[in-house]
Amino acid sequence: MRLNTIWLATAISVASAIPAFAHHGWGGNVDEVTALSGVVTEGVKLAGPHGTMKIMTADHMVWDITLAPPPRTQSAGLKQDTIPVGSVVTVHGQRNRDPNRLEMKTIQVEYGGKQYNVYPEFLDKIK
Amino acid sequence: MSFAQLMAWLEGSALGHVMRDNGVWLYGIINLTHILGVATLFGSVVILDLRLLGFWSDAPLAAISRPTTRMATIGFGIAAITGAGLLATKATEYVGNPFLYIKIPVIGLALLNVLLVHRSSAWRAHKNRDLTHQERRRLAAMGGTSLLFWLTSISAGRMIGYW
Numbered sequence: 548m549r550l551n552t553i554w555l556a557t558a559i560s561v562a563s564a565i566p567a568f569a570h571h572g573w574g575g576n577v578d579e580v581t582a583l584s585g586v587v588t589e590g591v592k593l594a595g596p597h598g599t600m601k602i603m604t605a606d607h608m609v610w611d612i613t614l615a616p617p618p619r620t621q622s623a624g625l626k627q628d629t630i631p632v633g634s635v636v637t638v639h640g641q642r643n644r645d646p647n648r649l650e651m652k653t654i655q656v657e658y659g660g661k662q663y664n665v666y667p668e669f670l671d672k673i674k
Numbered sequence: 675m676s677f678a679q680l681m682a683w684l685e686g687s688a689l690g691h692v693m694r695d696n697g698v699w700l701y702g703i704i705n706l707t708h709i710l711g712v713a714t715l716f717g718s719v720v721i722l723d724l725r726l727l728g729f730w731s732d733a734p735l736a737a738i739s740r741p742t743t744r745m746a747t748i749g750f751g752i753a754a755i756t757g758a759g760l761l762a763t764k765a766t767e768y769v770g771n772p773f774l775y776i777k778i779p780v781i782g783l784a785l786l787n788v789l790l791v792h793r794s795s796a797w798r799a800h801k802n803r804d805l806t807h808q809e810r811r812r813l814a815a816m817g818g819t820s821l822l823f824w825l826t827s828i829s830a831g832r833m834i835g836y837w
Contacts, residue, residue, distance in 0.1 A: 592694070593698045594693065594694035594695075594700075594701060594763055594764070595693075595694075595701055595763045595764045595767075596701065596705075596835060616702070617698035617699075617701065617702075618698045618699060618702070620698075621698050
């Protein structure tokens with residue numbers, strides 16, 4: 548009986564992980580892939596669970612660009628010094644489900660005529 | 675000092691810099707070590723707490739309590755140090771994360787429970803003699819509380835990345 552209670556508690560904890568959002572997986576992002584162009588205000592950082600970057604769009608909104616985990620981002624050719632701050636980039640990805648959160652989970656970054664595919668397996672989603 | 679200020683300080687600390695400036699694999703390796711620490715901690719705690727709750731009562735408590743408390747202490751130390759590193763990497767990003775606000779205080783409660791167990795007369799007595807029924811019940815209650823706290827803090831901790 549007591550063991551059953553413990554298993555139940557464990558099962559609930561595990562089950563609550565299924566509707567997972569945000570950083571891990573794509574569940575917290577919309578399905579549609581859109582493009583976002585802007586000026587890099589904070590360069591690529593390859594630290595933490597995901598690579599990150601910030602860009603400012605023409606309407607002066609600053610977006611958090613979530614890249615792949617650091618090793619994967621780097622192996623896609625995107626290193627911390629690849630894109631200087633102030634450069635113009637286009638990012639293809641899926642924006643956060645929360646319209647108030649200016650965050651995009653990235654599939655591809657275009658810069659200087661090159662394409663950095665951090666999630667090449669999802670390239671066919673880009674129109 | 676607000677929590678946001680504390681996180682800004684942690685992010686700017688030497689630990690934060692070490693975490694960010696040492697290659698693309700460091701975070702993953704520290705994350706792995708954190709999991710090993712948590713596994714060592716919880717693996718030990720679950721054996722001890724279930725014993726306190728009455729499982730395997732044919733095994734002497736003193737024989738179980740010595741290795742489990744030692745390994746739980748080591749596991750907690752590893753988890754705490756690596757956890758501070760993981761948090762320091764981008765500490766300000768976690769401001770407002772409800773799971774962190776559950777996890778940290780519950781770890782505090784779990785540690786307070788550890789203190790209460792170790793200060794109890796029943797715990798001190800178990801090393802030298804058999805416990806009375808009432809002493810066993812008191813330890814069982816604290817063992818159950820321990821399981822609840824550690825399960826809650828681990829669950830909340832796992833969910834931090836999903837917010």
